[in-house]
Amino acid sequence: MFTLASIGQVLVNGASLSAIYVLVALGFTLLFGIMRVVNFAHGAFAMLGGYALYYFWGSFGVPYVIAVPLAAAFVAAVALIAERLVFRWFYQRMFQSLIGLLGLNLALVYSAVLVWDVYERSIPPAFAGLIEVYGLLLPTDRLMVICIALVVLALFWFFMTRTRHGLAMRATAQDLEIAETQGIDTVVTYRIAFLIAIFMTALAGALYAQIYSLSPFMGDRPLLVAFVVVILGGMGSIPGAALGGVILGFTESFLSTFYGASVSSFASFGVVIALLIVRPWGLLGIPETARA
């Protein structure tokens, strides 16, 4: 069973899964790290990203390379309404945000059921066929997913480390009040962070929906993944989310190819629980100083 072809398949699948997981988890960890909200509506925004791609690429025929970022940007822009009406109430309130955003998730998912009905759709593939590289057959659509994710992640890294707004965002995450006294407009910073988080989530949802299928309930899986990845890497830690996504993506691809989906779920959850007991702040998180 461990042939060259299957290993290549596992690696490409693992890389594309990792790419999607990292995007989902980065959005989640950004919202948690900066605004202290547990975004239970994360999966719903991923689902909206899927539908946006369905229309832009499937119905309107916008060129694929433009349609994907356009769909994600569209969802992020619309989500600003949710930021104004809902999220703003829950900044820096962890438990209330958990319940309130669970409510938002319900509202969005069942509104989607009302609009699009429950049946599953499929987004037409942008690329078909395989590329042969050194005797390995690699599916082009998966490679495309990896490329898109890499570009977005590079842009994100550049934004966070090389721009003034990125600096402001990191300062706000560290200490809200000190950041404000330094003249950072935290309302604007929050809005930018929110836009970026939803953009990445919607993008991941669009890619996910194209690989698997599109339905109002497709957001559950990305939400669970975001949760697990963020715990694995450390709540609020950005490199942690990236590392956690890569680990989970490859593990899942490997285990579910060779041992079945349920074994891979058991294993990943079990490992994360064990990790949490030994090292509760996650792989790359920072241990909190003991509470008073």
Place this chain on the structure above:
Amino acid sequence: MKPAGRVVIGCLVVLAAALPVIGANAFLLTVGTIVALNIIGATSLHLVIRTGHVSLGHAGFMGIGGYTAALTLTRLGWPFPLNIAAGAAAPALLALLIGPLLLRLQGKYFVLVTFLLGEILRLGFVQWSGLTGGANGIFGIPPPAPVFATPAAFYWLAFATALVCTALVARVLSGGIGRVIDSVRESERLALCAGVPVLQVKVGAFVQATALVGIQGGLTAHYLHYIDPGAFTSVQSLSFVVMNVIGGMSSLLGAVIGALFIVTLPELLRGYVEMQQVMFGVILIIVMAAIPGGLVELAARARQLAASLSGRAKRGRALSDRAART
């Protein structure tokens, strides 16, 4: 609690107990039974929350209780009280084994670990199909006894159990152990320095809570006549937390009110299923945004408002008196 509050609560309890007698229809009795069953879960989770730990795996423990009760009945033929007792003992045993490990964790990590634990337990219910019947579950669980076959009788059974559970939790929280639990929540270190066996207290509360929610699982299996993994997902765990937060996390009454609110609200919005869920979501947002302290806070606010109004009235009278004198 003030005497007036006690009288009001006493009257409400009597009213709820008399529900089948004062001519409730089958629908109302069904909702009432589900509310009573959920009160067990919500109040037992409240006990854990009071120690400063929010468990997102409570439904997993409920599932263990439910499956244990169902299996001891269908496979071993144990009588009703025994299989409910087994349904309480099994999750408590698991909690006793893993509690000392999990409860060392700080609050937010405990939330995450219990969330994953709940998922693992649910996966276990689905995958261990030789024992649990897999995704189809176990069918044909008979009612506890011929006496409880009518909706009214089962309502009383559920109601009495909920009452006993709530009273038990209230007793624990109002006695000396309650003070100890409060001290653990407020400052674990200080409690430890004062000689409180912090871990034992937390594990004790956790074990008791899981035993109670196991009873809910067992009764639910008897009530619905079947049991399947769909009832023990993270959604159910979350709904127990939602009941506590909506009602107000700082008081036991909040858990009861929350259970009542969360179970009955979707029923009131019935008629169009999707719209019902959307409305429910919107209401959750509004309640949490407007009153972060939960529904219990409403009462406190009303009291404040009344006090400030009467205060203003008194001041106004004093002013007019002075005006009359001069």
